[in-house]
Amino acid sequence: MSGQSASTGAPSGGTEAAETADGTGLRRSLGFRDLVVYGLLFIAPMAPVGVFGTLDAKSHGAVALVYLIATVAMAFTAFSYAQMVRVVPQAGSVFAYARAGLGKGPGFIAGWMAMLDYLLIPAVAYLFSGIAMNALVPSVSRWVWTAIAVLITTALNLWGVRAAARVGFAVLAMEVVVLIVFIVAAVVVLVQDGARRDWLSPLTGDGSQGAFALSAVVGAVSIAVLSYLGFDAIASFAEEVTGGSAKVARAVLFCLALAGVLFVAQTYLVALLEPLSSAELAAEPGKQGTAFYDSVDSAAGAWLHDLVAVSKAIGAAFAALAGQAAAGRLLFAMARDRRLPKVLSRTDSGTPRVALLCAAVVTLVAAVWAARRDDGMDHLVSVVDIGALTAFLLLHASVVGWFVVRPGRGRRGDGFSWWRHLLIPVLGALIVVAVIWEASGSAQVVGAVWLGVGLVVLVVQGARRVS
Numbered sequence: 077m078s079g080q081s082a083s084t085g086a087p088s089g090g091t092e093a094a095e096t097a098d099g100t101g102l103r104r105s106l107g108f109r110d111l112v113v114y115g116l117l118f119i120a121p122m123a124p125v126g127v128f129g130t131l132d133a134k135s136h137g138a139v140a141l142v143y144l145i146a147t148v149a150m151a152f153t154a155f156s157y158a159q160m161v162r163v164v165p166q167a168g169s170v171f172a173y174a175r176a177g178l179g180k181g182p183g184f185i186a187g188w189m190a191m192l193d194y195l196l197i198p199a200v201a202y203l204f205s206g207i208a209m210n211a212l213v214p215s216v217s218r219w220v221w222t223a224i225a226v227l228i229t230t231a232l233n234l235w236g237v238r239a240a241a242r243v244g245f246a247v248l249a250m251e252v253v254v255l256i257v258f259i260v261a262a263v264v265v266l267v268q269d270g271a272r273r274d275w276l277s278p279l280t281g282d283g284s285q286g287a288f289a290l291s292a293v294v295g296a297v298s299i300a301v302l303s304y305l306g307f308d309a310i311a312s313f314a315e316e317v318t319g320g321s322a323k324v325a326r327a328v329l330f331c332l333a334l335a336g337v338l339f340v341a342q343t344y345l346v347a348l349l350e351p352l353s354s355a356e357l358a359a360e361p362g363k364q365g366t367a368f369y370d371s372v373d374s375a376a377g378a379w380l381h382d383l384v385a386v387s388k389a390i391g392a393a394f395a396a397l398a399g400q401a402a403a404g405r406l407l408f409a410m411a412r413d414r415r416l417p418k419v420l421s422r423t424d425s426g427t428p429r430v431a432l433l434c435a436a437v438v439t440l441v442a443a444v445w446a447a448r449r450d451d452g453m454d455h456l457v458s459v460v461d462i463g464a465l466t467a468f469l470l471l472h473a474s475v476v477g478w479f480v481v482r483p484g485r486g487r488r489g490d491g492f493s494w495w496r497h498l499l500i501p502v503l504g505a506l507i508v509v510a511v512i513w514e515a516s517g518s519a520q521v522v523g524a525v526w527l528g529v530g531l532v533v534l535v536v537q538g539a540r541r542v543s
Contacts, residue, residue, distance in 0.1 A: 102167060102315045102408075103237075103426025108323050110241040111310045115331035117244050118197075118306030118398035120391050121251045121338050122258075125384065126204075127299060128343060129357050129367025135296035137273065137282030137354035140344035142293055144279075146300040147336030152504030153468050154307060154332040156475045158325035159496060161311050163478060165321035168409025169311040169402070170467045170474070175413070177474030177482065181534055186470040187410045188530035189523075192463030194406050195435060197305060198399035199442035200456045201392045202226050206447050208389030219447035226443060229397035230436040233404065236427050237316055240397060247394040254387035255338065261376045262345040269375075271348040278344045284353035298514035303339065305464050306395070307331045309402035316426075349375040400439060404432035415537070462515055462523030469508045472501035 124131070124143065132139045160173040170190050175183025206222030213221075232240045273282050281288045310328050317324055349371045357364055373381040408428035411420030420431045446456050479497035512520070 102405075102423060102428065104316055104318050105236075105238045105426075106241060106313055106317045107319070108327055109245070110238070111313060111317060111324060111327035112331050112334075113241055113245045113248050114313065114398045114401065115307045115310040115327065116335065117248055117391075117394050118309045118402070119304060119331070119335050120201075120306075120388075120395045121248070121255050121335070122342065122384070122388060122391070123303040123335075124300075124339050124343050125368045125388060126365065127303065128346060129364030131296045131300055131343075132347060132350065132354050132367060133358035133361075133364055134299065135281070135293045135354070136285040136289055137277050137347065138280060138288065138293050139296070139347050140278035140340050141280070142296040142300045143303075143336065143339040143343055145293065146297050146304065147332065147339070149297060149507045150301055150304045150307075150332055150336075151329075152500055152507060153471065154328050155496070156472050156501050156504055157308055157311050157328045159475050159501075160471065160478065161314055161321050161324045161328070165314040165324070166409065167312055167315045167405040168413075169308060169314075169406065170471045171406060171409055171413075173474040173478075174470045177477035178470070180413075181538075182470060182473070183413075184410070184415050184534050184537075185527070185530055186467050186474075187406060187415065188533070189463045189470070189527065190406060190467035191403070191410075192523075192526050193305065193461075193467065194309075194399060194403035194463075195438045196442055196456060196463075198396035198403065198435075199439045199446065201396035201399060202439060202443040203446050203456065205389050205392040205396070206443070208385060208392065212386065212389070217447075219444050222443045222447040223440065225393040225396065226436060226440045229393055229400060230432070232397060233401050233432050233436075234427070234429050236425070237313070237401065240401060244394055244397060247390060251387055251391045254383055255342065258372065258380060258384060259341065259345060261380055262349060262372075265375045266345070266348060272351055273348055273353075275348065278347040282347075282354050284355035285358065295514065298511045301511055302461050304332065304335060305461070306399065307335065308464075308468075309398055312402040312405040346371050396439070400432065400435050403435035403439075404428050407431040407434060462512065462519045463526065465508050465512050465515070466523060466527070469505055469512075472505040472508065475501040 128139065131142050135142045157169075160177070164172050164176045166172040168187065171183055171187030173183075174186035178186075202222050202225050203218075205225045206218040206220075209221035209225075210216065210218035232243055274280075277283070281292075285292075307328060310331060311324060314321055314324050346368055350367065351371065351374050352360075352363065352367070357367060363370070369381050369384065372384060405428065407416060407420045408423075408431040410416045411418055411431065420428075420434060422428070422430050442456065475497055479492050512523075515523075
């Protein structure tokens with residue numbers, strides 16, 4: 077495959093350990109189901125729970141439409157991932173793609189920005205799990221619960237990618253069962269008692285803030301797309317999947333589509349059960365964070381509220397497990413390319429345990445620090461999103477770089493298509509730029525500072541190589 081020649085020489089096929097002479101290979105043991113499990117774990121099937129109230133208020137009640145549009149918007153990014161994983165089937169995901177499509181410098185920057193996302197999103201998930209468990213068992217501090225979650229999931233990741241996938245599948249099955257229970261309970265309540273809002277309002281708005289406003293929906297979409305962060309982690313396991321990189325591409329697209337269906341379905345139902353109008357939620361921001369739980373509680377009872385809360389607590393910890401695994405692969409790939417300390421590229425029985433431990437330490441410190449602060453969650457969330465979005469932007473540029481710009485490839489040897497390799501990545505890049513533009517000022521500042529540090533590191537590395 078042509079992607080192999082443009083990379084670090086990592087193997088693109090085989091079903092056993094793809095370990096090189098210096099011990100920097102990964103073991104191929106994952107199937108299609110395992111990839112989907114990692115992707116859905118990272119996203120979380122009930123990701124809209126925490127942001128439902130905010131999106132409902134911001135979109136004037138058209139929250140299901142927001143997720144429908146967000147799914148389509150993120151499909152452009154998923155499609156670009158699918159194109160690049162076929163020609164560059166390597167660990168490291170967007171780092172490897174940008175390196176192949178744009179060059180070593182942009183590749184490093186892509187990996188550097190993605191690192192901000194991959195190292196800190198698990199910290200957010202661990203913190204969410206700690207907060208949820210502290211609400212259930214107040215006698216134990218939330219930072220203790222957070223640390224326990226980090227230790228358990230790190231142990232599973234060190235055990236091996238296949239073992240972690242099996243445990244993750246069980247947790248994911250639990251989350252899906254809880255989601256099904258919620259959907260059935262919501263339908264029963266709607267059949268018995270009727271909807272509190274108009275049946276089409278989750279798609280057209282509830283009218284409490286005036287006529288349907290497309291600008292309000294688009295503004296909410298810029299927040300909703302962040303619920304999907306994590307599906308891209310599937311591409312990080314390209315060197316550990318059996319059956320070729322086409323399986324990874326299918327898993328990326330399938331995971332995004334399935335998440336979109338789940339998100340639209342649950343937000344549509346809970347919007348119909350919501351006792352407050354979108355105008356009331358907009359006027360009382362303090363109620364937005366618990367709006368999903370309040371709707372479930374008032375419509376179906378506290379038992380479903382508690383069931384969803386416990387599911388989210390456990391699910392968040394295992395979302396962090398998937399994120400930590402992806403972070404370890406990113407550090408491994410950058411170290412193998414000598415962009416990070418070489419020790420991070422070592423493997424043990426096909427598992428990058430040194431890189432995983434490094435990622436675990438960073439997320440543990442960040443999560444425990446945030447857990448000990450009242451505003452810790454806000455600080456973490458404002459930081460992580462901008463890294464992923466910048467990496468997505470470079471991903472789209474990589475597709476154009478590989479298939480359109482670079483000579484000897486693309487139009488000559490890789491089945492070039494104007495709509496797949498130019499139109500879709502350009503539209504995807506425009507969507508990402510719009511989301512970055514709508515991001516909070518603090519997130520933009522942090523992203524700019526992190527980018528500046530990465531550029532300094534890149535210059536220093538270049539000077540050392542020249543000397």
